[in-house]
Amino acid sequence: MTTRRIREPSELQIGRRQVLTGMAAAGVTASTGLGSAFAQSTRTGVVRVWGEPGPYGGVAVAAMNEWAQKNAPGLKFEIESIPWDGVYVKLMTDLAARRPPSLISVESPIAMQLMAEGLLTPVDDLVEKIGRNRLVDGVKWEYWGAWKGQQFIIPAHHQPHLLLVRMDIAKELGLSDPDTWDWNDLLNAAKTISQKKPDMAGFCMALGRNLCTDYHFSALLHSAGGKMFDAANKFEVAFDSPQTVEALTFVKELQAYMPKGAVEYSFLQVVDAHVTGRTAMSFYWGRTLGRAAEEAKPIFEATEAFNHARHPTTKRRSNWNDFQGWCIPAQNNPFVDEVKQALIYQQTSKDWLIKYCHSLMPNVAPTYRDVADAPELRDHAFYKSKPRTVDTYFKTSLAHSSSTANELLQGVNPLAGIVHGRSVLAQTVQKVVIDNMKPQDAAKWGAKELSDIRRENMRLLG
Amino acid sequence: MRAGFTLSDRAVGLLFIAPFLAAAIFFMVYPVVEAIRMAFYSYNPLRPDLSTFVGLRNFEFIFADPLFWDSFWQATVWTLLSIVFQTVFGVAIALLLHQALPGIALFRGLLLFPYIVPTVVIALIWRWIFNPEIGVVNYALQSASLIKEPIYWLSTPSMAMASTILLNVWKYTPFVVICVLARLQTVPLELYDAAKVDGAGVVRRFLDVTLPQLKEVLIVVIVFRTIWTFNKFEEIYLLTKGGPGTSTFNLAVYSFEQSIANLRLGVGAATGVVMMVMLSIGSIIYLRVSGFGQDEKSP
Numbered sequence: 001m002t003t004r005r006i007r008e009p010s011e012l013q014i015g016r017r018q019v020l021t022g023m024a025a026a027g028v029t030a031s032t033g034l035g036s037a038f039a040q041s042t043r044t045g046v047v048r049v050w051g052e053p054g055p056y057g058g059v060a061v062a063a064m065n066e067w068a069q070k071n072a073p074g075l076k077f078e079i080e081s082i083p084w085d086g087v088y089v090k091l092m093t094d095l096a097a098r099r100p101p102s103l104i105s106v107e108s109p110i111a112m113q114l115m116a117e118g119l120l121t122p123v124d125d126l127v128e129k130i131g132r133n134r135l136v137d138g139v140k141w142e143y144w145g146a147w148k149g150q151q152f153i154i155p156a157h158h159q160p161h162l163l164l165v166r167m168d169i170a171k172e173l174g175l176s177d178p179d180t181w182d183w184n185d186l187l188n189a190a191k192t193i194s195q196k197k198p199d200m201a202g203f204c205m206a207l208g209r210n211l212c213t214d215y216h217f218s219a220l221l222h223s224a225g226g227k228m229f230d231a232a233n234k235f236e237v238a239f240d241s242p243q244t245v246e247a248l249t250f251v252k253e254l255q256a257y258m259p260k261g262a263v264e265y266s267f268l269q270v271v272d273a274h275v276t277g278r279t280a281m282s283f284y285w286g287r288t289l290g291r292a293a294e295e296a297k298p299i300f301e302a303t304e305a306f307n308h309a310r311h312p313t314t315k316r317r318s319n320w321n322d323f324q325g326w327c328i329p330a331q332n333n334p335f336v337d338e339v340k341q342a343l344i345y346q347q348t349s350k351d352w353l354i355k356y357c358h359s360l361m362p363n364v365a366p367t368y369r370d371v372a373d374a375p376e377l378r379d380h381a382f383y384k385s386k387p388r389t390v391d392t393y394f395k396t397s398l399a400h401s402s403s404t405a406n407e408l409l410q411g412v413n414p415l416a417g418i419v420h421g422r423s424v425l426a427q428t429v430q431k432v433v434i435d436n437m438k439p440q441d442a443a444k445w446g447a448k449e450l451s452d453i454r455r456e457n458m459r460l461l462g
Numbered sequence: 463m464r465a466g467f468t469l470s471d472r473a474v475g476l477l478f479i480a481p482f483l484a485a486a487i488f489f490m491v492y493p494v495v496e497a498i499r500m501a502f503y504s505y506n507p508l509r510p511d512l513s514t515f516v517g518l519r520n521f522e523f524i525f526a527d528p529l530f531w532d533s534f535w536q537a538t539v540w541t542l543l544s545i546v547f548q549t550v551f552g553v554a555i556a557l558l559l560h561q562a563l564p565g566i567a568l569f570r571g572l573l574l575f576p577y578i579v580p581t582v583v584i585a586l587i588w589r590w591i592f593n594p595e596i597g598v599v600n601y602a603l604q605s606a607s608l609i610k611e612p613i614y615w616l617s618t619p620s621m622a623m624a625s626t627i628l629l630n631v632w633k634y635t636p637f638v639v640i641c642v643l644a645r646l647q648t649v650p651l652e653l654y655d656a657a658k659v660d661g662a663g664v665v666r667r668f669l670d671v672t673l674p675q676l677k678e679v680l681i682v683v684i685v686f687r688t689i690w691t692f693n694k695f696e697e698i699y700l701l702t703k704g705g706p707g708t709s710t711f712n713l714a715v716y717s718f719e720q721s722i723a724n725l726r727l728g729v730g731a732a733t734g735v736v737m738m739v740m741l742s743i744g745s746i747i748y749l750r751v752s753g754f755g756q757d758e759k760s761p
Contacts, residue, residue, distance in 0.1 A: 089722050096507030096727075117508055209705040261594045263706050264617045278595060421723045430707045434619065459512075 038067065038341050044074030047335045047342075048101035050090075052324070053081045054287070055359040057105060060156070063352035067345035072338055077103075084267050085210050088421045095119060100329040103339045105156050108323040108405040111145045113417025115152040116460040121328040121336055122150045123343075130154065130347045134368040138398035142412055144325035145405075148462065153325035154343055157356070157364035160319040160397040161215060161285045163309060168302035169193060169200070169280040178306045183223075183250055186281075186309040190257035193280045202257035204279035206426075207433050210266040213426035214404070214419070215320045216283045220247040221425075222318035222402040223311040228419060228450055231411025235461055237454060240447035248432050248439035255433050263434055275299060283308075285322075286363035286393045289382065305362075305389040307400055318408070321401040324364075350374060362386075362393040414460040415453055424449045494738070500731035507727050520732035529708055530716060530733070537712035540623065540698075541691045544630040545684060551631065552638025552683075553676065557668075559639065560646045570643070577636040585700030588629050592616050619709030622702050626710050629697055634690075638683055645679040646672070681754045688748075689741050713737050 049064070051057025057079045064077040080101065082090045088110060094100050095114075106114075114120050127141060135141065135155070145153030163186070165178045173196055175189050190202030206212035221227065226243025229235040255262065259273055273279045275292045277299055282288065292300035307317045328339050346352050353371045357364055361382040366372040372394060377383070383390045402408050404416035404425075419425065428446035431437040437445070454461075469477070504516045524530045559570050576584070591597050592615035600612040615625045649672065657667045695714035698704060704711040704719070711719075713733055721730030 092507060092722050092725065096510075119508065209703060209707065259595070260612075260614050261617045263614075264702075276595075418725070421725070422719075423723070427707070430705075434707045434709075 038071045038345060041072035041338050042074060043072060043338065047075055047077045047339060049077055049079050049103045050082055050101045051079050051105040052084060054363065056356050056364050057081060059356045059359045060346055063346035063349060064342035067342045071341065075338055077342065098332045100332060102333050102335040104327050104329065105324060106327060108144060108325065108403055109416035109420055111153045111325055111327050112405045112412055112414050114327060115145050115147045116414030119330055120152045121330045122152055123154055123328065124151050126154055126340055126344055127151050129344050134370060136367060136369050136372045143323045143406055147412065153327050154347060155367035156324045156326050158367055159285055159322040159324055159364055160393060160401065161219065161283050162305040162307060162319060162392060162397060164274060164282050164284050164288055164303055164305050166280040166302050167304050169197065181309040182312045183309050184312060187253055190254060190281065194257040197280065200277065201259045201279040202281065203254055204258050204262060204270055204273045204282040206265045206270050207262045207429060208264045208266045209423050209426045209430055211420055212267045212270065213429055214423065217247065217251065217425050217429050218404050219308060219318050219320045220250060222408055223308060223314065223316045225314045225316065227407040228404060229413055229415060231407065231413060235413065235415060235454060237447050237450045239450050240443050244443040245439045248429065248442055251429055252432050287360060290360050290363060304386065305392050307392060307397055317400040318402040319397055319400050321403055323403060362390040365394040415457055418453050418457060419450065422449065497731045497734050500728055501735045503728045505727040506725045508725060516728065520728045523729055524733055524736065529711065532708060533711040533713050533716040536710060537692055540627055540712055541688055543627050544691050545687050547631040548635045548638050548687060549680065549684060551635045553642050555635065556639045556642035556646055559643055573636050573639055576633045581696045582700060584633060585697060588701060592625055616702055617706055619706055622706055622710050626698050626701055629701060630691060634687065641679050641683045642676060645676055649675045681752045685745055685748060689745065692741060693737065
């Protein structure tokens with residue numbers, strides 16, 4: 001059985017190493033007033049941490065283990081990677097089985113569902129210690145997860161999917177600057193590439209019955225000005241709309257220039273299509289560039305990222321931003337105090353946060369200004385070779401942020417996680433691209449599913 | 463002196479059977495009873511505190527859900543075709559392996575390979591094999607000039623269903639082969655000799671001697687394979703996740719989706735109860751119609 005004793009700050013004896021490490025993050029810690037004062041814990045055991053696939057979860061846990069070595073030597077933080085499409089199922093089964101991890105890195109829709117269900121520990125105390133005024137311009141704490149005046153999620157990173165374009169192909173075919181495109185230009189570019197490059201699809205996005213399709217489609221839906229629920233009207237369903245029909249119609253038009261297998265594509269397959277040169281353009285997060293740099297250098301060198309094409313009338317360029325955050329399960333979690341301490345340590349260390357971002361450039365964008373503006377962050381090969389693309393992911397994309405958890409940034413939506421659990425958006429898309437259902441009918445079908453979700457979960461809306 | 467402690471034969475029998483009985487109650491009876499109980503409750507796994515008795519509402523929900531009926535029909539197609547192919551191939555391969563040829567034992571051993579390999583491994587391998595762009599199946603077919611355009615094995619509803627059936631047949635045909643081969647090796651050779659004397663050819667001997675001798679084992683194999691295939695979850699989920707769309711949903715996948723993705727554990731349990739009833743009724747009818755066990759009862 002583990003023993004527990006949290007020492008008061010006044011009891012702390014800060015060693016030389018601790019001071020030196022603290023100095024590394026001096027700029028941040030000084031501003032937050034935190035210093036290097038961490039409570040000591042004599043508890044022992046493994047602290048389970050869930051993260052999505054990728055090295056950054058491991059970097060964050062390495063930072064937490066550094067905290068543990070100094071303040072809780074009997075504890076070891078261990079990362080467990082959960083595949084994206086398995087996140088919802090894994091979370092729900094483990095929470096239902098009452099054996100959650102002690103810390104979860106998860107995307108905002110699911111985080112907000114857990115938060116509204118009352119399954120998470122409030123973290124307002126951490127916000128103050130981490131630094132309430134540190135967030136990069138254009139974001140708010142609530143984007144990661146706040147509910148009824150309480151903060152439940154600590155930012156891990158922000159992470160938009162953008163339009164990736166093979167500029168060598170665009171140049172060869174005389175296409176205009178993708179940064180100036182609207183939907184019609186994107187469609188025409190996809191068509192031109194498909195016609196003139198026989199072995200290459202013009203465009204690729206996920207169309208499978210999965211989370212990636214949900215995320216890709218919602219960017220188009222929001223660009224068109226549509227949404228699933230109306231946050232301003234008690235989350236009444238707003239999906240059966242001309243905007244939804246327009247977005248579905250656009251997907252159907254684009255499908256003609258996508259790989260035929262796209263109807264089963266999820267995250268990995270879209271990356272594969274781009275990195276293996278089977279598509280000239282795709283919707284994706286920064287991970288594609290990381291993969292391309294490792295496996296297909298010429299494709300990496302030729303690919304640039306742009307904010308999404310504008311909707312012709314709304315002029316919106318909405319992306320999907322994960323707003324990935326750290327949340328602490330409230331029930332059956334034996335290490336709440338220790339996790340909070342470790343999170344503060346990681347979040348206030350500029351060095352560790354830069355390592356976190358560098359671990360998979362430009363997939364995970366910094367959330368704090370001192371990190372985003374740090375010269376050390378730019379000290380990376382990707383930043384040097386593709387400064388515009390990295391800045392688009394890290395900074396300029398924020399002006400176009402959206403997600404189902406906060407549609408058009410009009411209000412936190414606790415129902416979005418359930419929508420993704422049921423793959424409602426992806427199924428709606430598949431009704432059009434596989435079953436050849438009329439977009440109007442598919443929108444009605446989706447709206448009915450969303451109505452069911454709202455009716456069954458009214459309790460979450462408070 | 464105190465007499466030795468002795469048990470009656472009946473008590474010894476009960477003692478021996480007790481561990482198995484306890485295991486059966488704990489691992490089989492209890493889950494079934496719990497599933498039946500849960501089928502009458504609204505149960506969100508994240509909020510067990512909100513669990514409420516809803517009577518037959520979960521059953522009303524599934525019977526009114528078009529996806530349930532789609533899943534039922536797809537499960538029926540998937541099960542029937544899988545069983546037909548497994549039985550035909552299983553008997554054919556067993557007859558081949560029944561020949562006394564040098565090295566035949568090696569082939570019999572190799573045949574077990576698909577049955578031994580974990581389903582997760584097989585499903586992942588098959589996903590690569592079926593990959594339309596880089597899969598070995600399309601590559602082979604294109605190399606042999608049998609197809610010009612790649613086949614999208616898992617991307618179109620009909621091909622996805624065919625692919626899941628193909629996987630199931632490939633994996634479980636060895637089970638049929640083992641059972642049939644074991645029976646074949648016990649068929650008295652005198653029966654074949656007598657048939658030959660009567661002038662029966664190869665086909666006649668198969669129809670009049672081999673098949674009747676295999677009847678009992680085939681009945682059992684088909685019942686078990688039908689139950690297992692109808693309930694199968696992991697192969698479909700790992701290979702297609704029920705897609706594209708919901709074209710390869712069976713009732714097990716439907717139950718899982720309702721329970722975990724939709725957080726309607728009561729609906730998932732109700733689906734399980736309906737599956738149990740369907741299979742029980744189907745099995746009883748099949749065994750009655752096939753006349754299983756009637757030979758032993760005959761005087």
